[in-house]
Structures are given as C-alpha cells and as structure tokens.
Amino acid sequence: MSKMKKVMLVFGTRPEAIKMCPLVKELKAYPDKFDVAVCVTGQHREMLDQVLSVFGVVPEYDLSIMKPGQTLFDVTCSVLNKLKPVLESWGPDVVLVHGDTTTSFAAALSCFYLHIPVGHVEAGLRTYNLDSPWPEEFNRQAVDLVCKWYFAPTEVSRQNLISEGKPKERIWVTGNTGIDALKTTVTSDYSNPVLDWAAGSRLILITAHRRENLGMPMHHMFRAIRRVMEEHPDTKAVYPIHMNPTVRKAAHEELDGFDRLRIIDPLGVLDFHNFMAASYLILTDSGGIQEEAPSLGKPVLVMRDTTERPEGIKAGTLKLVGTNEETIYNEFSRLLSDKSEYLAMSHASNPYGDGKASKRIASILSA
Numbered sequence: 001m002s003k004m005k006k007v008m009l010v011f012g013t014r015p016e017a018i019k020m021c022p023l024v025k026e027l028k029a030y031p032d033k034f035d036v037a038v039c040v041t042g043q044h045r046e047m048l049d050q051v052l053s054v055f056g057v058v059p060e061y062d063l064s065i066m067k068p069g070q071t072l073f074d075v076t077c078s079v080l081n082k083l084k085p086v087l088e089s090w091g092p093d094v095v096l097v098h099g100d101t102t103t104s105f106a107a108a109l110s111c112f113y114l115h116i117p118v119g120h121v122e123a124g125l126r127t128y129n130l131d132s133p134w135p136e137e138f139n140r141q142a143v144d145l146v147c148k149w150y151f152a153p154t155e156v157s158r159q160n161l162i163s164e165g166k167p168k169e170r171i172w173v174t175g176n177t178g179i180d181a182l183k184t185t186v187t188s189d190y191s192n193p194v195l196d197w198a199a200g201s202r203l204i205l206i207t208a209h210r211r212e213n214l215g216m217p218m219h220h221m222f223r224a225i226r227r228v229m230e231e232h233p234d235t236k237a238v239y240p241i242h243m244n245p246t247v248r249k250a251a252h253e254e255l256d257g258f259d260r261l262r263i264i265d266p267l268g269v270l271d272f273h274n275f276m277a278a279s280y281l282i283l284t285d286s287g288g289i290q291e292e293a294p295s296l297g298k299p300v301l302v303m304r305d306t307t308e309r310p311e312g313i314k315a316g317t318l319k320l321v322g323t324n325e326e327t328i329y330n331e332f333s334r335l336l337s338d339k340s341e342y343l344a345m346s347h348a349s350n351p352y353g354d355g356k357a358s359k360r361i362a363s364i365l366s367a
C-alpha cells in the first residue's frame, strides 16, 4: 500500500479557485490517502473569497498578498517570500498549482527552489506567443519546466507537452476540473432579478479583463459592443465586471448611459454559470469561459488575438474575433442577424471533459 501523501494546493485568483475547489473536495474525501492543505495567496481577494464560500472551502493558509493596482513584480515577490515559510513548515510531498497565473508561476518556482515536486493542473495549454496571453503564456510554460505530474485537460494539451519533450509517462489526460465545477452549478429552477430584467430579450453576457487588452483594445471592444446593441433593440446585456479599476474605468467611460446594458459586480460562480446558461451569446476575453461555453452550447465571440483553447474553435462554439472594433462589430452583428450562423455555433459538446477530472487526478496521485 502506498503511504499517505501530504498534498498542498496553492492558488490565488477566481478562475484557479473555481477549478481547484472540486479537486480540494475530492482529495479531502480520502483522509486515509491524503493529508490536504489549501494555501491561498490572495492574489485576488473578493473574487477569490466569493468562490471559496460557494464551495465551502476554508484555506489552511492565506498569504493575503493582494493590493490595489498590484504589478507582476508585487505578485511574484510577495508569493515567493510569503510561501517559503509555509512550504518549509508544512512540508508537502507534492504541491498542486493550476493553469497560468502569476500565483501559479511563483508557487511552482518556490517549490523548485525548495526541491518540492509540483503537479500542474491544466498543463500543456499553449499559444506559443509570449505576448498573448501576457504574461500567462510564460507562466504556464515556466510551470511545466519544473513539473513532475502533468494533468493535461485534453489530447491537444498532451500533444503540446510531448512535442516539448516532456516525459510521456508523466502526462495524463484528465479533462478540465472547471467542467467538474460546472456540473454542480447549473439548475433549471435558477432565478435572479437581473435575469427577470432581461426576460423577453436576447441576453448578451460580457466579460473582459486581460492585461494585454487594457487600454485601447478594451475601449474598442466596448465601443463595438455598444454600437451593435444600439442597432438591436431586442437585446439586453449584462456585464459582471472584473474588480480591476482600470477595466472598470474603461467600461464606465464607454458604456454608461446605455440602459439596455447593465454593468454589475462580479457574480458568484453559481450565478455566473446560470447566467451563461440563460444567455443568447457571450462576448469575452476570458479563458475559463471558453471551456464552459461548449458544454452549455453557447456561442462565444472571443475578443483576443490568440487562443490556447483550439478544441472549442474546432467544436464550432468559439470564434476568435480579436480586439479590432470593426471586426468585433461585424462578427457580433452577423451572429445576431444570421440565424444559421448562430445555430451552427450553438451545439453543446464536451471537448473539455466529462466532469470527472478531479477524480482522475486524485486517483493518479494516490498511486
């Protein structure tokens, strides 16, 4: 029988929490196999806490690093300095990090410095363009340099890792744990006053936050969205806005005073997933939403120049539209006016998993 493993999960932002909480719960379900500790860096605060409370996860350690307007230097240095004593005192056999945030990169680097094995959940996503998404493409490649366990969500991500020379026997295709979360949140009897407000209209759901889109690209996105919405009176939009003050400023400058578009605070994940399920289409630059939308059969216009999620493009649910105002205007207009194009993008499929990724990861770790 293999000995009990001390597993620490380190994460810090909303999307990591959404995709790691199902795994925390799965690992904690086997106290004979795993001694589990959660260490949140607090790279996000309110948006992280929202997720932890939905999943009922109470971290054993909280580094509380967030500060308003934090730079990548702030996040990296704070994680390195504050995580070191936690790792040294708790002494994990393995640390699990997720995806491509600066929390994940700095946590993996801390483990490398302390010779602690790392498992990468959502390993192998790539654009091979270090500027897009920035700095995430660097973060995920750097994490994969120091990994012992590669939990690739799809065959495409496995192939990326193999082509980089990562050891085949250390790569497992597990599905994405984000889909595990999605299986628990969407319900047919969900209701919300904001959805009541939008009832009878085609609901457009919007999110935007990427660092490389801050500044003019984001202004162009918002202008395009507003122009299209003004021409389609049967639409209403909800924009649960990221807490980044730079995003908020741009959004209010471009979108205020248009009463069929509501900017609201970030939604809890349970609410957001149900809003997705109720939407007609989604405009976003988010990564995770690109994985969730195909499962729900919701067309997504991805306002980015690159994507590391080609599976959703192949499935037909996602369309990459960049950040040029005229391109977004044309593609968004077309999707609202052309029913056959809309239907072609609306088929549900599951390229990112079957909701059992956490179970697979736990089983691999217990071996």
Ligand code: UD1
Residues within 6 Å of the ligand: 013, 014, 015, 043, 044, 045, 046, 047, 048, 067, 068, 069, 070, 072, 075, 100, 101, 102, 103, 135, 136, 209, 210, 211, 243, 244, 245, 287
């Ligand atoms: C981070 C990740 C990005 C991920 C995104 C998910 C990096 C470099 N970026 O980007 O990969 O896609 O999270 O949302 O790791 N803020 C709050 N409260 C919160 C969260 C953020 O006030 O709960 C504000 C703060 O002013 C903070 C700013 O938002 O300084 C930006 O947060 P930060 O985590 O640095 O970057 P994100 O753009 O959120």
Ligand code: UDP
Residues within 6 Å of the ligand: 014, 015, 018, 178, 207, 209, 240, 241, 265, 266, 267, 268, 269, 270, 272, 273, 285, 286, 287, 288, 289, 292
């Ligand atoms: N999400 C949420 N509330 C919101 C907007 C998004 O819970 O108001 C969820 C969404 O369902 C997805 C995740 O947050 O699971 C995506 O996070 P984000 O877009 O911040 O980061 P990314 O995936 O781009 O790294």
